Amino acid sequence: MKTWLPRTYLTLVYILLYVPIVVLVVFSFNDARTGYDWGGLSLRWYEALFNNTAMVRAMWNSLWLALSAATVSTLIGALTALALHRYRFRGKRVLNGMLFVVMMSPEIVLAISLLALFLLVGLQLGYVSLLLAHVTFCLPFVVITVMARLSGFDESLPEAARDLGASDFIMTRTVLIPAIMPALLAGWLLGFTLSLDDVVVSTFVSGPSYEILPLRIYSMVRVGLKPEVNALGTLLLVFSLVMLMLSQWILIRSKR
């Protein structure tokens, strides 16, 4: 059987996917002023990046937002998944359906609907509106991740714990939570990434009091080339890779 053809094809697509990223990383160390020519190695754009106080503030704002949005959505999402898994209640299908619709909706539809809500109730656009919006679009992803883990879970374990006299709280803490820990972690990381990467929803629900990174980048790259963005992109890439590897490491450790 010929295997070189599919292999060549896979390699080719991967090359195409990675070329822009490699270009970005290489150009972040470029000394040239124009942005398209190569002028030798330099760290000047990293320096420019960290001297840009508005940029640094936006970075911290984004990180804090992503941390809090991921944490809140993991908490609510995990509880929701547990409820969907364990309880029977009226409107369960509607609840499932709503979560699915949130996940499939074009971001822009969610964005304008939230903007309309925030303006109607008079919420000032800033950290709180961003947090509410980000938790909303992260929630279904956390629920799905945790549900997937729970559906493969051996139901006899919690039953055994109860038979051995464990209270519901003890059982949840010692049996259920460790069992869904990898899913909680995966859901948290997914939420963190979704939040950090979001442009569409944030464009609508953020205000001047709380500027976040994607919007800062957006306003920079709309006009011409800004080599600092190469440096920032590279840092974000390294950051994501570290997070991803950290999560893999925790997952592998938890299996032992």
Next chain:
Amino acid sequence: MHSIRQQPFKTAVLALVWGWLLFLVLAPNLLVVGASVMTRDPATFLSLPLNLDAYRQLFDPLYLDVFLHSLYMAAMTTLICLLIGYPFAWALSKVARQRQLLLIFLLIVPFWTNSLVRTYALKLILATNGLLNKALLSVGLIEEPLQMLYTEGAVIIGLVYLLLPFMILPLYSVFDDLRQELLLASHDLGAGRLATFVHVIVPLTLPGVLAGVMLVLLPAMGLFFVPDILGGSRNLLVGNVIKNQFLDARNWPFGAAASILLTLAMALLMFAHKLSKRRLGEEGA
């Protein structure tokens, strides 16, 4: 089965999630529907009387052109993603298991990087004095740099680049489930490669195709930052129109009506997806 003590927990959890969804999903969407039938007001955004002007405006030739152009670009994006992604997912499903996981990881890694930054990286490549033109000039394929940035093609390239994994992942999952026995059976019953492909592989992978189409086509109409960075002012998406109407022109009813148009498109695609899965279920039974 459950003791009374658990009930407060159940009630609290359900109240929390219902409250969240009703307040931050259902209510906002109803507001958008409401906004679409109200009258534009420069001071308070919206005012009475109720009317369908916004929907009429959607068919204004000026906007209709933009929408059709957006639909065309989204359809091209989806088609290209499908043409690249279908054989890709197929090839991926044939790779040894251990390596498959690594390859999927490699597929996802770029998508952990900010999509805005990645769109910007494409600009470095496609610009008139960018890398691609320089490469083509240096090997002598072209004599003048090509205008690639700020074209329809650049927008489509950007959208394909951002959305390709959303096509590949559902396709990979159906190819992964595809049972080799079915292919062997088809072969034993005398079907050639083409007949097996048309009558066995295509129908069995159809739900994956539709899921991929759904995940690509709709965002391809909404990702307004792609034309902003790569497309110039003549290659707008529905998303750009909605954004301009809400944030710049302050014409909320029209922006809301355009967003409802997108929601209806989503509902239609979800229905088609469900139908294809149900049909497959009946045939398999």
